[in-house]
Amino acid sequence: MGRYFGYHRTSTTEQHLERGLAEIETFCKKNDLKTKEIVTDQCTGKNFNRPGYTMLKRMVDEGDTLIITEVDRLGRNKADTMKELRWFQEHNVRLMILELPTTTIDFSSMDNEMGKLMLETTTNMLIELYVSLAEAEMHKREKRQREGLEELRKSGNWDKMGRPRKMSQIEFNLQYERVVDGEISPFKLMKELGLTKSTYYNYKKAYDSAGDWIKQFEIE
Known part of the structure; x- marks a missing residue:
């Protein structure tokens, strides 16, 4: 059975991690999920050269699930963030993004294949849209x-x-x-x-x- 990990990032050490961590913990408690570990970083989201994130990628394995609060907590650069999302997909690591409720739905339990495909496609489109918005907001x-x-x-x-x-x-x-x-x-x-x-x-x-x-x- 796969494990659950959490990840949260703030841009600087002057910002507090507590709100995001509490949101992940509340979600897990509500859904009876137990996290193996919640990894944090306090550095820029413009790139992925972060100590916590690098360690996280070494920890997760096929069948695991990663929980984050928002897309921009993962990254703000669209090209790099989409590359990281593909990495999780290729390694069969499920990503739950709490600001996108459809990512928390277990599609594997659905009997309707067409409905499952439509939900997965919609979710992927929403993720890419949110990644684009995160990058645009940073530049703005x-x-x-x-x-x-x-x-x-x-x-x-x-x-x-x-x-x-x-x-x-x-x-x-x-x-x-x-x-x-x-x-x-x-x-x-x-x-x-x-x-x-x-x-x-x-x-x-x-x-x-x-x-x-x-x-x-x-x-x-």
């Missing part, structure tokens, strides 16, 4: 962040949050996006930019405060 967020910051600079509203002397706040924010995307740790960025801990967190505080202003320029 990056674009809105840069446009919003540039608009703040032009409008003069940035002055209301102060201007640290070491470097411009806009320059820091663009660099800090690498932390948000999990490409670099806060400590490494601090060292790379030559900032003290207090100065770094002053910049970060201004970055966080910019959120309300940036929302004015976001397109729904």
Whole structure:
């Protein structure tokens, strides 16, 4: 009988894993499933070079099931994510995505072959759509962040949050996006930019405060 594994990822160590882990555990408890292990990562979803994920692929075997909360917890790059999904399929590892309820249905128990084929096809189409949306949202967020910051600079509203002397706040924010995307740790960025801990967190505080202003320029 196959085993059940869970996987959850956040973009940075500053984000919390608890919500996603609780969602997986609640689903398993409700459906009387016992996970062998729930593996986590706190790094970017732009690629799959992650310690937890790499270990997970060595652990799963034919007949096992992997449970994730959302498609973008697996990855945000469409081509790479679809490649990983095919890897699970080729190794006969079932993937349950909690935001897509049809992936939690056991098609093997269905007697109607046509109905089974239609559900499987619909599920595969939905997965690809969600992967595309995850990638598009990542690019849109990056674009809105840069446009919003540039608009703040032009409008003069940035002055209301102060201007640290070491470097411009806009320059820091663009660099800090690498932390948000999990490409670099806060400590490494601090060292790379030559900032003290207090100065770094002053910049970060201004970055966080910019959120309300940036929302004015976001397109729904």
